Amino acid sequence: MLTATPPTAPPSPRTAVPAPTPLVVGDGRTVRLISLGGTRTDDLLTRIAGDIGAAVGAVEKFWGTDWDREIVVIATDSQAQFIAQAGLDPNGQWNDIAAVSVADHVDFEHRHASGQRMVFAPGAADMSEGALRIVLTHELFHFAARADTALDAPRWLLEGTADFVARPPEPLPPDAAANTALPADADLDVAGPQRERGYDRAWWFARFVADTYGVDALRRLYAEACGPGHSDFATAVQRALHTDMTALRARWAQWLTR
Structure with missing residues (x-):
């Protein structure tokens, strides 16, 4: 399963959910784990509770600590419930999406x-421990970067x-260099193998930037290309990567064939 963070239309109003006792992790961040099902969603949140501290640490290592102190995690019991809680377009292609990170207003x-x-x-409950840990950390990064990420930022x-x-x-993979074009948002639009490969290529590009120009440079590129009032990508590359x-x-093509 993959993850996505819809960057445009604001979520629709949610139904009321109970306020659980928060979990405290890291340097005092509170985590509210909200189960909307029964044993299945409870078990998923138990697994998430075991991984959330490490996920916070990974995000803070890359992004820093200046982001929301309260983290809300909701586990849904049906696809309709997932779409409603996340405020997604009911006509969208969400069946291969394991989780989303969203906000009502920024x-x-x-x-x-x-x-x-x-x-x-609901399908997140069937994920392996490693896959769930990746999804959790991935979405937590989106959560942490939300206030610094423009609505029209390049999704890839x-x-x-x-x-x-x-x-x-x-x-x-052996065929990684078959396509040396830069990733594009269109790669993420169609559910199935195209979306999966689109995510992989976007990930490879981020790894390429970190390997070639440094982790700090990747963070600068994100700020320049994705932050509020961001410039076009070519200008962002010039400013962040020089x-x-x-x-x-x-260099990207060379990295793919290394």
Whole structure:
């Protein structure tokens, strides 16, 4: 399963949910784990509770500590419930989505997001421990970066950076260099193998930037290309990586064939 963070239309109003006793992790962040089903969603949240501390640590290591102190996690019991809690378009392709991170409103001027939550689909309960840990950390990065991420930011770079934070490095497949074009948002639009490969290529690009220019440079590129009032991607590359698109593409192609 994959993850996604819809960057455009605001979520629809949610139904009331109980306020659980918060879990305290890391340097005092509170985590509210909300189960909307029975044993199945309870068990999923028990697994999440065991991993959330490490996920917070991974996000803070890359992004820093200046983000929301309260983390809300909702586990849903049906696809309809998942769509409603996440405020997703009912006509969208969400069946291969394990979780989303959304907010009701973002005040970019004051760097504040209201109604933030991570919502897990029913299928997340069937994920392996490693896969669930990746999804949790991926969505937590989106949660942490929400107030610094423009609504019109390139989705592929959002997702690739989140995967860089969440996924351990692994060898590229033999056919990785078959397509040396830069990733694009269109790669993420169609459910199934195209979306899966789109996420992989976005992740590879984030790894490429970190390997080639440094982890700090990847963080700068995210801020320049995805932050409120961001520039176009070519300008962001120049400012963050101190190179141009021609050189970037050449080094990207070389990295894919290493």
